[in-house]
Amino acid sequence: xxFDLEYFNIGYLDxxxxxxxxxxxxxxxxxILVSFIFIxxxxxxxxxxxAGLIPFFFYPVFLLAVGDIPLKAxxxxxxxxSPFAIFIGIFNPLLDTAVILTPFGIPVSGGWIxxxxxxxxFILTVSTALLLIAVTSFPGICExxxxxxxxxxxxxxxxxxxxxxxxxLEETLRIVRAREARSFGKRGKEIKTFxxxxxxxxxxxxERSERIYQAMLSRGFRGEIRVHKSYNxxxxxxxFGVFSVIMFYILRNYDIVYLVGTNLRGFFQ
Amino acid sequence: xxxxxxxxxxxxGGAMWAGTLGTxxxxxxxxxxxxxxxxIPLMGVLGAFIFxxxxxxxxxxxxxxxxxxxxxxxxxILLGPYAAFLVIASVLMVQALFFADGGLLALGxxxxxxxxxxxxxxxxxxxxxxxxxxxxxRRITIAAILGVVIGLQLxxxxxxxxxxxxxxxxxxxxTFFLLMQPIxxxxxxxxxxxxxxxxxxxxxxxxxxxxxLESVKALSSNRSLKKVLIVMAVLxxxxxxxxxxxxxxxxxxxxxxxxxxxxxxEIPGGKNPIKESLSKLxxxxxxxxxxxxxxxxEQESKPAWPAVDSxxxxxxxxxxxxxxxxxxxxxxxxxxxxxxxxxx
Numbered sequence: 001x002x003f004d005l006e007y008f009n010i011g012y013l014d015x016x017x018x019x020x021x022x023x024x025x026x027x028x029x030x031x032i033l034v035s036f037i038f039i040x041x042x043x044x045x046x047x048x049x050x051a052g053l054i055p056f057f058f059y060p061v062f063l064l065a066v067g068d069i070p071l072k073a074x075x076x077x078x079x080x081x082s083p084f085a086i087f088i089g090i091f092n093p094l095l096d097t098a099v100i101l102t103p104f105g106i107p108v109s110g111g112w113i114x115x116x117x118x119x120x121x122f123i124l125t126v127s128t129a130l131l132l133i134a135v136t137s138f139p140g141i142c143e144x145x146x147x148x149x150x151x152x153x154x155x156x157x158x159x160x161x162x163x164x165x166x167x168x169l170e171e172t173l174r175i176v177r178a179r180e181a182r183s184f185g186k187r188g189k190e191i192k193t194f195x196x197x198x199x200x201x202x203x204x205x206x207e208r209s210e211r212i213y214q215a216m217l218s219r220g221f222r223g224e225i226r227v228h229k230s231y232n233x234x235x236x237x238x239x240f241g242v243f244s245v246i247m248f249y250i251l252r253n254y255d256i257v258y259l260v261g262t263n264l265r266g267f268f269q
Numbered sequence: 270x271x272x273x274x275x276x277x278x279x280x281x282g283g284a285m286w287a288g289t290l291g292t293x294x295x296x297x298x299x300x301x302x303x304x305x306x307x308x309i310p311l312m313g314v315l316g317a318f319i320f321x322x323x324x325x326x327x328x329x330x331x332x333x334x335x336x337x338x339x340x341x342x343x344x345x346i347l348l349g350p351y352a353a354f355l356v357i358a359s360v361l362m363v364q365a366l367f368f369a370d371g372g373l374l375a376l377g378x379x380x381x382x383x384x385x386x387x388x389x390x391x392x393x394x395x396x397x398x399x400x401x402x403x404x405x406x407r408r409i410t411i412a413a414i415l416g417v418v419i420g421l422q423l424x425x426x427x428x429x430x431x432x433x434x435x436x437x438x439x440x441x442x443x444t445f446f447l448l449m450q451p452i453x454x455x456x457x458x459x460x461x462x463x464x465x466x467x468x469x470x471x472x473x474x475x476x477x478x479x480x481x482l483e484s485v486k487a488l489s490s491n492r493s494l495k496k497v498l499i500v501m502a503v504l505x506x507x508x509x510x511x512x513x514x515x516x517x518x519x520x521x522x523x524x525x526x527x528x529x530x531x532x533x534x535e536i537p538g539g540k541n542p543i544k545e546s547l548s549k550l551x552x553x554x555x556x557x558x559x560x561x562x563x564x565x566x567e568q569e570s571k572p573a574w575p576a577v578d579s580x581x582x583x584x585x586x587x588x589x590x591x592x593x594x595x596x597x598x599x600x601x602x603x604x605x606x607x608x609x610x611x612x613x
Contacts, residue, residue, distance in 0.1 A: 010367050039374045044279045047437050051585045057596045065603035077369060085273035088438050088445075095439035111439060118275045118437060125274035125372040132373070133366040141366070150290075151297030153309075157359045160313020165320055165363070172321040186328050189335065191459070194327035195466035198338070201325070202471060205318040206478050212310040225309070261588025 009077070010165070013130070016069055017137035023067040027237040028136050028144030034244045035132045041248045042124050047114045048100070051257040053121065058251075059244065060127045067135040074134070078126050089118035138162050143229060156225050164212075168205065175201060272379055272428055274372030278435035285431065286377030292385065293358055296351040305485045308352060316356045319344060320363065329459055336459065341383055342417045343464050345392035349486045353392070357384040378431050382424040391420035406469045413468065414461030418454060425453040 017024070023031070038059050045052055064071060096111035133141065139159065146155045175197055179188050250256075274282070300308070319340040326335040344353040358380045365376040399412035429445050432438055438445070472479050 013367055036373060039274055039372065040279050040283075043274055043277055043282065043374060051589045054589045054592050055596070057593060058599070061596050061600040062603075065600040065607075068604075068607060085275045088276055088432060088440065092439045095441075114437070114439070122273060122275035122372075125374065126369040129366060129369045129373045138363075138366070151294055151301075153297040153300055154293055154355055154359065156309060157312050157316065157355050158362065160310065161316035161320070161356075161359045161363060164314045164317040168314070168317040168321040169324070172324055176325055189326070189328045191327050191330060191463060191466070194325060195463055195470055198322050198325055198463075199467050199470040199474065201322060202318060202467065203475055203478060205314050206311075206482065209307070209311045209314045210481075212314065213307050216310060221306070257588035257592050258584055259588065260591050261584030261586070264587050264591060265584055 010169075012073065013134050014138065016073065016134045017140070019068055019135075021067050021135075022236075023063055023135045026135075026240055027231045027233050028140040029147055029231075029233070030237045030241045031132060031136055032141065032144050032148070034241055035128050037245055038128055038248060039125050041252050042121055044252070045117070045121070047117055048110060049117055050113060050120065052252070052255060053117065053124065055251045055256050056124055056248075058247070060124065060131055063128070063131040063135055067131070069131060069134050074127050074130050077130055078123055085118060085122045089115045092118070139228075140231075143231060147229070147231075152225075164208075167208075168201075171204065172201060271371040272375040272382070272431060274374045276432050276435060276437050277375055277378065278437070279374075281431050281435045282374040282377060285381050286374070289358070289377040289380045289384075292354060292381075296354045299351045300355070307485050308348075311482075311485060312348065312352050312356050315344060315347060316360050319356070319360050327463075336456070338460055338463050339383065339421075340464075341387035342391060342396070342413060342420060342460070343467060345388050346396065346413075346464070346468060347482060347486070350388040350392055352486075354384050354388040357388070378427070382427045382431075386423040386427075387416070387420040390423065391416035395419060404472075406465075409468055410462070410465040413465035414458060417461035417464055418457035421453045421457040421460070422450060425449040 038056070042053065042056055060074075063069070064074065092115045093109060093111035096114065097109045099107040100110045100113065136144070139162070142155050142158050142162075145158075146152065179193070179197065182188060322340065323337045326337045328334075329336045341353070341357055344356050347353070348356065361370075361376060361380050361383065364370045365373060365379070371379055396412045396416040399415070400408055426446075426449075429442070429449050433440075433442050433445065440448075
């Protein structure tokens with residue numbers, strides 16, 4: 001991915017998070033907790049599970065549809081990232097060759113099943129993480145985390161980082177462009193040049209931090225930063241949370257897919 | 270070397286989050302005790318700097334492919350261990366949310382793997398020990414390379430152990446180990462070299478800024494090694510606890526390792542009190558009894574479909590397609606309803 005793309009991607013997810021829908025309005029605490037519980041339930045499936053994971057798509061699809069998030073925005077990211085899970089998972093079909101399933105007479109080894117199980121788990125967990133930020137906004141998540149009693153200093157760090165991320169990314173964009181304009185092919189990308197470029201960026205950053213501190217002081221900073229609170233726990237937050245967790249529990253413990261499948265098969269025969 | 274949710278079991282992921290959260294709280298408390306006020310904006314922008322700096326790439330000597338720095342060691346050198354750990358945690362958190370690097374459950378493990386080792390082992394025990402007497406460029410280079418290499422080796426080792434304990438991969442421990450460690454040794458050499466280069470270049474260019482930075486850092490990172498060692502002991506107990514908790518609930522991965530070492534599936538020499546009390550505690554508070562929630566595919570050794578006849582799997586396939594179809598319809602339905610309401 002090129003630099004510009006990465007940069008605009010962050011901005012894009014950020015703009016999505018300022019919509020005003022039912023899921024956007026939910027208390028961030030509830031969304032953070034429910035998403036975590038969702039991931040816990042998904043990864044708690046044993047490694048040969050495929051069918052049981054399918055019903056869990058309801059949660060990301062719900063966030064996507066109700067939050068009015070374009071499918072493309074999420075799908076593109078899910079497809080292109082984290083080769084690590086795939087890289088580690090692809091060894092399963094090579095190493096675990098015992099046939100455990102023969103649908104329509106085609107032998108399928110345990111390795112392939114556990115590999116696809118990893119892929120499905122990956123899609124579920126990664127899309128949920130992306131959707132969480134797309135329907136909550138970063139400051140919203142920070143507020144939620146603060147009210148979940150994470151240390152104030154860490155929350156301030158997150159907010160500061162986010163605020164200056166865009167500023168520094170633009171600065172870096174200019175540096176990278178300047179380098180590209182002055183170099184051919186691999187020239188100019190040596191580690192020596194890199195060290196100088198990044199050192200300059202570091203010095204500029206340090207000077208910027210000094211200016212920020214002066215600006216903070218002149219606006220009355222006395223070592224304390226207050227985090228804005230804009231959410232209150234309402235009835236619909238509680239209903240959403242309780243309902244979601246009950247759904248996860250039911251889907252985890254009852255084999256819906258098998259039930260639907262047997263009934264349908266009976267219906268057709 | 271980002272871990273992914275899909276490769277983790279809930280126990281390992283939860284244990285790593287517990288360790289990471291504990292360290293975040295500890296670091297925040299430590300900083301709050303005494304901290305230069307300038308530290309707050311400094312930490313914030315340096316986090317953004319690491320994030321942005323990772324987007325400048327360079328050619329890796331001898332290979333032709335390109336890489337970028339991780340920056341954990343650089344942060345530890347600039348800010349001291351406590352502040353650096355919080356900055357690393359915040360950078361990884363933003364990456365986990367916006368790029369979904371790995372996912373939310375794996376975030377705990379990722380912060381641990383990339384934060385703990387550079388901040389609490391490599392920096393205080395290696396870098397500072399070497400550089401303490403004399404700050405010559407050669408010493409800085411040796412210290413940075415050694416520190417980064419050891420930090421990354423420990424991180425990669427943790428990735429191997431966490432994945433293996435989760436029991437999702439079929440890769441044998443030794444193969445996995447041989448796959449991860451050499452690559453991260455090479456990455457460590459380059460990152461260490463780059464880190465040293467940056468530290469030396471910034472020192473020669475603007476010694477005044479470096480001195481200024483040292484004075485900010487001095488207040489917030491206390492220099493006694495004893496405290497760091499106590500932290501490490503606490504962390505070791507947490508890890509040990511996590512391991513034994515894991516061992517009591519999920520017999521496969523760890524016992525496999527133990528079997529390799531001792532030739533028996535149990536560690537010889539009687540019971541492990543931590544393990545017992547933890548497993549008791551877990552039984553009482555069990556949301557996830559016995560590794561997974563009670564369900565059909567309880568045991569790892571037997572496949573999710575116990576009966577291997579094609580009729581059962583046919584039901585499974587039909588059911589899966591139907592359920593997926595219903596979920597997609599449900600999503601499209603909501604979108605259509607929304608559009609209608611907006612058009613009205």
